[in-house]
Amino acid sequence: MPKMYDTPLLDELEKGPWPSFVKEIKKCAAKNDMAADELGLLEKSYKTKIGYWKHGGIVGVRGYGGGVIGRYCSIPEEFPGVAHFHTVRINQPSAWFYTTDALRTICDIWDKYGSGLTNFHGSTGDMILLGTRTEALEDIFAELSSRGWDLGGSGSAMRTPSCCVGPARCEWANIDTLELCYQLTQEFQDELHRPAWPYKFKIKIAGCACDCVAAIARADCSIIGTWKGDIKINQDEVRNYVKNGFDIQKWVIDMCPTECMSWDGSTLTIDNANCNRCMHCISKMTKALKPGDEKGATICIGSKAPIVVGALLSWVIVPFIKVEKPYDEIKDLVRKMTEWWDENGKPRERIGEVIERVGMRSFLEYIGVPPQPQQVKEPRRDPFWFFTEEDIEKIKAKEAEEKKTGVYKF
């Protein structure tokens, strides 16, 4: 029978109408010593306002550098159950589709070797199993891998790629997010398990600009589905929306971020050249509007939470790329991007920060993507590349030539 602690402070967190992690930990604590001591330790932290966890060190399964995150308690004499409390990350299936059987398997393994506590899912996307001991790691890994699971990424590695539910359930998906996510995960196995880079690198894939996985804010490489050409309008359906009391002016026309839509009382017009494919109008009038037929993705780079410098959102690098099996173009691009970052990055510097420090020009040259207007992030931030010594020599030579011959070339 696990030790029961008095937890008056934590108990407060069971009182609201919302789901309570305290309630869940207590369920585990009734049958698991690790979970029981976790609860006791947390109550102590709440009382003393001090954290008692130590991070990091060599903790993992043989051959892998990622997937296990070492945690130790700094007062193990008092809470022996959490002396070791390592986290295990499991690579989730694309878009988090599970059978109940699969989930039961994971939970059984975790009840056997760990605290029984889980987190579905961590912000990387992985399934997170919370709290186990060093000596259990190889057994956990063996049991998981014999059932087809693998660990996810951690440390300065490629992190487990993740994606939105995409075409599996969503009519707005412009690309097969699930397949692309799976293929990229396979392609970058070495980078995922063996951390060799300056810091972490995350890939997230959304099927459209609604961006249900928040790729634009949470991934070093955000791949977001989009289309080329005109939004398809069914004018009868538009009129139907209006007839049924939908205020098209207020909710659609006035909210279009580029002000490229107009409504004259009977016909909706879109100036598609100025549409930035934000999905707002389509998501408001699903029956009336559909994306154009030529589908692909926009690739943006560099978002991250604040660590070395402040938070960044991803920046458009490739305005439109075809997303077709076997995705060689995207794989090559990701490889080039990470190579450049690995060459130029200092320890703990994310790719977005290196671009800010070293410059967009160097980055674009290395990955072989030409500068283009869509990359301009905001007005007056356009001149992010400069003439090289070589360019200036060329210009001078051209001018000298023109002066000599009197023929000017533009």
Next chain:
Amino acid sequence: MDTETIKNKIFEILEKAKGKKKLKEKDVIRIASEELNVEKDDVKKVLRDLIEEGKLCYSYTGGASSVEIPSEEYLREKGMIK
């Protein structure tokens, strides 16, 4: 170059750095390949074999990963030595 020499070099580099500097995989590969005048890929292969065998481990501090010689205590905990 024979594998033994590269192995010894890798251990020498990591012993020297122990407690002073965290070396990434890339650093170890670079130093060994310069000092022995061998291809980086050859060093990488030997390094990876050592990691596979559990003679070396990846370690982690504050978000950055490095390569280290595991302590006996750790190997004992993992049941890799008695």
